[in-house]
Amino acid sequence: GESVGLHLPTLSVQEGDNSIINCAYSNSASDYFIWYKQESGKGPQFIIDIRSNMDKRQGQRVTVLLNKTVKHLSLQIAATQPGDSAVYFCAENMPSDSWGKLQFGAGTQVVVTP
């Protein structure tokens, strides 16, 4: 079946630099995407979401970009801080699924170095 996937399992970023986390999806009909951050030993924490009728959405220090042409989703973190070290998951709602069901990708480990 179609599923969400991530390009890089681990991303090492120097403190102060910008981070870009990528996510590929194969279901062109998916209409909602969301990014979560999970710190060690904790549950995932919502970061930002985007619907398929948008290309870009900005939050505080984060931007999500959606490229429907190539079925690609990215999360940009500006001025990465040590507290940004975590695993980042993208998730999607597929139209074939019920409203409450999100399909999560495998995750990308972000390591912020001083």
Place this chain on the structure above:
Amino acid sequence: GAGVSQSPSNKVTEKGKDVELRCDPISGHTALYWYRQRLGQGLEFLIYFQGNSAPDKSGLPSDRFSAERTGESVSTLTIQRTQQEDSAVYLCASSFWTGGYEQYFGPGTRLTVT
């Protein structure tokens, strides 16, 4: 206010025993979700509730898994005759409604089957 809470935080059980995992959602949240997360992997959807009803149970791995919710509040995930492959972190999340997607996660219950 209080976030999503789960109990116990850790559970070690012998193969073949039954276990019950509890989730207390955020007050007023009508939707409640259960996920499983194996070590180093993404979240695997199990089931969600809208009120006390479970419209989507498609993620439950086998008939050894069941869940219920009462009073549109507390939910219990029960695993009967546990197997070693059931070892994982079980995460609960809640949201105002299923279309709202911003799911607030609890810290999880780490289940170890020996």
